[in-house]
Amino acid sequence: MNINYKAENKENKQLNLEKRNKQNSGIPKPVLYTGLSIAGVAAISIIGKILYDKSKKDEKFKEITGERVVNGIKLSVSDQKWIRKNMFNPNQVYPLCWNNVSLLFLAGPEYRSKKFINSTINSNKIIKIIDYTDKILKNQNLVDCFSGNVEIDKNYRPIPDNEQNLLSQYYHFLFTDVEKKYDKSTLLDLGIVDMYFRFSILGDTFNYIKFVIENSIKDVLSKEKNNDVKKTYSNNGFKVTVDSYNVREKGINGLKSILVDFCKTELYKNKADNFVNFFGSNDINFLQEKGYYPTFVAIGDDRVDYKSTPHWMGAYIIYDKNQNIKYFLWADGCKNGLKVMSKEEALNKLKKYVNIVVKYSSKDIVEEFYTPEFTLATKED
Numbered sequence: 058m059n060i061n062y063k064a065e066n067k068e069n070k071q072l073n074l075e076k077r078n079k080q081n082s083g084i085p086k087p088v089l090y091t092g093l094s095i096a097g098v099a100a101i102s103i104i105g106k107i108l109y110d111k112s113k114k115d116e117k118f119k120e121i122t123g124e125r126v127v128n129g130i131k132l133s134v135s136d137q138k139w140i141r142k143n144m145f146n147p148n149q150v151y152p153l154c155w156n157n158v159s160l161l162f163l164a165g166p167e168y169r170s171k172k173f174i175n176s177t178i179n180s181n182k183i184i185k186i187i188d189y190t191d192k193i194l195k196n197q198n199l200v201d202c203f204s205g206n207v208e209i210d211k212n213y214r215p216i217p218d219n220e221q222n223l224l225s226q227y228y229h230f231l232f233t234d235v236e237k238k239y240d241k242s243t244l245l246d247l248g249i250v251d252m253y254f255r256f257s258i259l260g261d262t263f264n265y266i267k268f269v270i271e272n273s274i275k276d277v278l279s280k281e282k283n284n285d286v287k288k289t290y291s292n293n294g295f296k297v298t299v300d301s302y303n304v305r306e307k308g309i310n311g312l313k314s315i316l317v318d319f320c321k322t323e324l325y326k327n328k329a330d331n332f333v334n335f336f337g338s339n340d341i342n343f344l345q346e347k348g349y350y351p352t353f354v355a356i357g358d359d360r361v362d363y364k365s366t367p368h369w370m371g372a373y374i375i376y377d378k379n380q381n382i383k384y385f386l387w388a389d390g391c392k393n394g395l396k397v398m399s400k401e402e403a404l405n406k407l408k409k410y411v412n413i414v415v416k417y418s419s420k421d422i423v424e425e426f427y428t429p430e431f432t433l434a435t436k437e438d
Contacts, residue, residue: 146202146390271347353415353416
């Protein structure tokens with residue numbers, strides 16, 4: 058005879074449930090609150106919620122009491138505090154990798170500082186984006202930047218004047234398209250960038266690039282405010298003109314940020330092998346003698362076939378108290394979380410790519426905002 062065990066078990070469970078209900082039916086419900094008032098129960102519930110919320114918060118932001126090793130790099134307490142306050146990895150949404158890098162660029166700690174915004178920025182568009190990145194970093198439930206990424210609200214992505222669609226800007230980086238305007242002001246006008254250079258590294262030697270930049274800095278700083286700054290440098294038929302297009306007038310009294318674009322979009326296929334020498338023997342820190350240090354790098358990955366265009370990543374450069382590079386914090390939205398790299402590992406990685414843009418910051422900016430041992434960002438709120 059076939060027995061329907063499922064039906065039998067279901068019937069037994071139903072009988073047991075009815076039996077328990079009959080046994081409990083005579084118990085007055087208020088007995089559950091014996092010895093406690095309704096208000097007392099409510100108070101316990103509130104306390105329980107507070108403790109639960111605190112435990113959830115602690116899962117995200119545990120107290121920093123000792124060293125931490127990430128990707129083989131030892132991070133001190135001050136390193137970890139700086140990273141917690143200043144770093145996140147925007148999640149990749151195709152094809153907005155370039156926009157992620159623009160967002161990371163504006164999230165620089167010097168730009169988020171109140172003294173910078175209050176004294177320099179007069180663009181509501183830019184302030185809105187900077188405030189948004191600051192809000193992300195102050196979120197107590199922010200995921201650990203080494204283990205997760207942050208979803209970016211499309212309403213807070215940089216869009217210049219007269220453009221509505223993010224995709225219409227394709228490849229127009231916020232920080233290299235210095236002619237683009239935000240509330241009728243360029244990034245040079247706003248002081249986001251004080252000086253801007255674009256080079257075709259294939260057509261220029263490193264020594265020539267170094268000569269042009271160093272002499273341009275000297276020329277600009279020697280001029281009195283409001284004087285016109287214009288000079289043309291030539292080398293083997295290639296000309297670089299430094300004028301109001303790429304020098305911020307207010308920066309004459311003190312250049313804080315110099316942007317050097319070592320690429321042109323039409324050169325993607327050429328695989329500039331002499332980048333190996335630039336980031337190898339000569340080092341990325343070639344403006345150190347002039348008092349400027351690399352603090353941010355945008356990298357176009359043309360070595361991997363992404364089917365359409367190169368993928369872009371961003372990296373911050375962190376210093377020790379002697380102005381030596383400690384490590385790179387590499388943000389790639391396609392990867393889960395940031396990666397910490399030693400100077401040697403990062404420079405070896407940079408050798409692979411043709412398209413690299415470097416922001417150089419003045420020594421005082423580096424000490425205040427990119428040196429965890431010095432910066433105010435490591436102090437407790």
